[in-house]
Amino acid sequence: GAVVSQHPSRVICKSGTSVKIECRSLDFQATTMFWYRQFPKQSLMLMATSNEGSKATYEQGVEKDKFLINHASLTLSTLTVTSAHPEDSSFYICSAHPGPIETQYFGPGTRLLVL
Amino acid sequence: GENVEQHPSTLSVQEGDSAVIKCTYSDSASNYFPWYKQELGKGPQLIIDIRSNVGEKKDQRIAVTLNKTAKHFSLHITETQPEDSAVYFCAAGMEYGNKLVFGAGTILRVKS
Numbered sequence: 001g002a003v004v005s006q007h008p009s010r011v012i013c014k015s016g017t018s019v020k021i022e023c024r025s026l027d028f029q030a031t032t033m034f035w036y037r038q039f040p041k042q043s044l045m046l047m048a049t050s051n052e053g054s055k056a057t058y059e060q061g062v063e064k065d066k067f068l069i070n071h072a073s074l075t076l077s078t079l080t081v082t083s084a085h086p087e088d089s090s091f092y093i094c095s096a097h098p099g100p101i102e103t104q105y106f107g108p109g110t111r112l113l114v115l
Numbered sequence: 116g117e118n119v120e121q122h123p124s125t126l127s128v129q130e131g132d133s134a135v136i137k138c139t140y141s142d143s144a145s146n147y148f149p150w151y152k153q154e155l156g157k158g159p160q161l162i163i164d165i166r167s168n169v170g171e172k173k174d175q176r177i178a179v180t181l182n183k184t185a186k187h188f189s190l191h192i193t194e195t196q197p198e199d200s201a202v203y204f205c206a207a208g209m210e211y212g213n214k215l216v217f218g219a220g221t222i223l224r225v226k227s
Contacts, residue, residue, distance in 0.1 A: 006158075034214065043204060043217045044159070093158050103149050104215060106158040 003027055004096045006107035013084055014115055021079045021110045023094030029074035030096035034104060035067075038091040050077040084114045117142040119207050121218025128195050130227045138205035138218050139187040145207040148181060148188045149215070153202045162203075163190070195225045 003026040013019050023033055031052050036044040048069050049057040056069035068080040077096075081088055091111055095104035118141040128134050140148075146167035151159035165172045165179045165188065172179050176195075181188040188207075192199055202222050208215040 004158075043219045046214055046216075049214060103147075103161055103164055105161065106151070109156070109158045111156070 002098060002105040004094065004105050004107040006092075006094055006110050008110060009108065010111040010113070012113045012115065015085050016083055018080055018082045019084055019112060021081075021092055021094075021112075023077045023079070023096070023107055025075045025096040025098070025105075028096070028098040030077075030098060031074060032097040033071060033077040034095045034097070035069060035077070035079050036093045036095070038093060038109075040091075044093060047079075081112065084112070086114045088112065089114045117145055117207055117216040119205060119216050119218040121205050121221060123221060124219065125222045125224070127224045127226060130195060130197060130225055132195055134190075134192045134195050134199070134223055134225075136190045136203055136205070136221045136223075137187060138189070138207070139185075140207040140216075141186065142207070143183075143186065145209060147208050147215075148179070149206050150177075150179060150190050151204045151206065153204065153220075155201075159204060192223075195223075197225050197227045199223060200225045 005024045007022045033050040035047045037047050038044050046059050047062045050069045050071040052071045058064045071077040091109050093109040095106045121138045149164035150162050152162045153159045163177050163179050165181050176193045178191040202220045204220050205218040206215040
């Protein structure tokens with residue numbers, strides 16, 4: 001149990017285009033999902049907390065207008081990188097939280113390369 | 116806010132030896148401490164976690180100890196195997212659904 005999927009696993013796009021990444025909890029409902037960014041050989045940095053039915057909470061320094069988050073259902077959150085630039089190239093990972101005293105379960109990650 | 120420091124950054128051990136990774140945290144309110152293993156190109160996988168009402172937890176070759184007074188916790192892997200080679204992250208946070216703060220990670224290499 002507690003499986004989280006992400007789609008796509010990797011994406012290459014041109015500078016200036018937008019990219020949508022999906023995060024799904026496959027066998028549980030998640031009122032809270034988290035989005036992280038990980039640069040090579042670095043730790044996970046939290047970008048935002050996604051709450052079902054309400055606006056996401058962004059960490060300091062993360063542009064909410066550039067990284068759009070939609071948590072439309074209890075099993076799906078999406079991250080859209082708008083007007084992507086090469087510096088947005090990174091490994092984006094989501095996690096989902098089954099309940100108040102449960103740990104976070106991570107998706108497999110999405111590798112984004114902006115040319 | 117919470118700050119988590121993790122040491123060492125890299126660790127090389129011989130197959131069969133033990134490996135120990137240590138983390139310290141700053142926020143005394145943190146009460147949940149998971150450890151994750153991340154293989155290249157994959158998302159982190161939970162390997163063990165501990166809550167603040169427990170001082171030690173063990174799962175086969177893996178154990179975690181917590182010292183709340185000193186605000187540090189450690190991961191112990193015994194009888195290491197080549198497949199244990201990966202990046203290990205500690206994290207600290209609040210138990211009830213709040214965000215986790217991650218350490219910088221430790222690259223563990225098990226030499227056969």
